[in-house]
Amino acid sequence: MFFKLKTGESMNKKIFLIVMAGLLCSKGLLAEEMKKNYTGDEVVVTSSRVEEAKKDVTSSVTVIGKEEIRQSSAKDLGDLLAEKNIGAIHKYPGTLTSVGIRGFRTESHGNDLMGKVLVLLNGRRAGTGNLAKIAVGEIDRIEIIRGPAAVQYGSAAIGGVINVITAKGSGVPTLSFAQELGSSNYTRTTLGTAGKVGNLDFSGSISLAEAGDYKTGSGKTYDNTAYDDQTSGSLNIGYEFMPGHRIGVNFTSFKVEDGGFPGYLSQNDLDDYFVKENYSTDFIYEGRTADRRFSWMARYFTGRDKDTFFDPLGSNPDFYDDGIPYDSTVDHKGSQAQVTYNHELFRVTAGIDWVNYEETQTPYDPYLSEYDDLAQFMLLNGFLFDRRLVLSAGIRYDSFDLTSQGYADLAKVKKTADNFSMNYGVAWHLNDGIKLRAAYAEGFKMPSSKEFAADYVSSWGTHYVGNQDLKPEESSTYEIGFDLDYNRFSSSLTWFTTDFKNKIEQRSVGTYPNGYSTWVNLGGATLSGIEGELSYSFQPFNGNWKISPYAGFVYLTKFEDDSTGERLLYTPEWNATAGVRIEDQRGFYGVFNLAYTGETDIQDWESSYAGTVITKGGFAVANLSVAKKFMIDEEKNKRAITIKGEVNNLFDRDYQFVKGYPMPGRSFTVGLRVDI
16 A cells, blocks of 8 residues: 555656665665764654654654754744755745745745645644744754655645754753844843753743844845844743653743834835734643553644734724734644554554644635644554664545635635545665665645635625635655765765645636636646755864864755746755854854855746746855853853854845845844853
8 A cells, every 4th residue: 555656657756666676675885884883873753753763764854953053143943944054945024934845835924734844843733834933042953854744744744844842951950041132233131941850840931132123235224124022932841740751831932012014125114013923832741651662642732823914004094003904813722642652673653633723814805714634643663684674654644624704794614625645665774874765755735724615805805715626735755865974974865856736826717896716726846856964073183172064955956837847936946055063172162154045036026016037046145153151160061151152144245035125234143141
């Protein structure tokens, strides 16, 4: 069942199966030349929803560790992934960022159900596709699955998954205080605590920030780009009431009270502003048997993602003192339950996921909708030949109930739908330093309640009608690659190809006054490419220093619309990053990072309402951060004072991720952190 192929598959897929067979038959090429340095100590959780050694993962996975996050100059998750440059970034002034993986992106303008890359928070849906709403203060690590992960996490995981994992407290309790000051009147104050007392662990922080209008690389002041009262916080607290049994509560919150909404630099709007917020609470129980043969997890979560846009010069200024607001609110809740059986030769994880979204929008396009998904899944792993051969497979079934209703006393429109997904993979350890791998995975995005079941009239008279015959957007991805770990050198290389179909687009039917707007499945796309990462660490000067150059890239060899043969819009051919980290034995570190985004075909909405397709040039942005830690108590190494300096856009480039919305020019930040 897991190796079923569909009629008319391309030569790429046949090549993939041949290569998979070749991996299984490989006899240790290069084995005699490689030392046994593939330690496999790093543990990841995203790919299989349980802890496993990264060396046993059969797909392409990137991990951004705690030290890398700490040393970065990023202020939020969007900034961090822009530095990592794993794919196309759409970043606007203020608090609005989406990120792409393999030609697909998160949806930053709406809830995460509308995107094609899924953002998780500790293994469950974050409820937003706007990465700027997720602060980096208490993040322990970030795990990125490159490629579909529908079997593990359901709808919207077509291009990949970004799992943000917050820190748990351990060790002697500490308090921390940090103050940052920077260009454009930027300021951020953070208070945090972490530790463990008996069986109680805790980790949390709260941060307050604001910034003024910034200047672009060309020296022009970009008005209405400031924000006030940005508050973010998190708390992860747990109690181990028996060995191996922990109950916990995890709370996260983000809010901007007054953020500028500037419009294009060429058409600057000084009046518009927004309020954005995202918060959630998780209740979690994790347990296992004493012999670790069985383990399990149960979770319930609830939260809200809300965006309010104010236009003081709107058509009805008496609606509010500040004009008529546009409000989009998504209340989400859900639960997860899973159990895992571990054996020397195999592991199986089975469980259920349930998620419910209620979305309301007012006053333009007024409607409410509900999205309800109940899913069952099973993930299998096999370990053969002293764990040199790893096999993986998974299946998932999702059942959806979707409801939409306009506010003009229109009846509710309901729709049920379902989806079946699967994946499989293989990894073969030539020796302890080289792993070859291959995988197949499916992804899908279920149409939204609005696209399926809308029936309402907008404030300007457009009648929106859902299409109950819509099919889910679907993808099938094949990939092959290798991971190498030799002494202090690490690298990975992956080739992938994706067949994307049933793309959903909005279309007008008929003419006024009897016409309406609806959604249709229209064509698809083929995306193929190569992605790679490498790093090397060496310790000169008698081992007193550690120098670690690194690089990574994504190169799309094909990204075409199947129906037109044209290159896909908003999809750069190249994304690359390179840099170096330097550390010494006495608390100093420095990081230089250069991120390059290649030329991209886009629609030019700034110059005309026609959206003429143009080619936007590529650009490179360099960031630099340095810090020095001074120990307060050598015996208690957590007590320290750290001074940090950052320069973003080091070479003062005039660049923009989205045409018409330039990013800040060279900016400076200095900070002081005290840990006691």
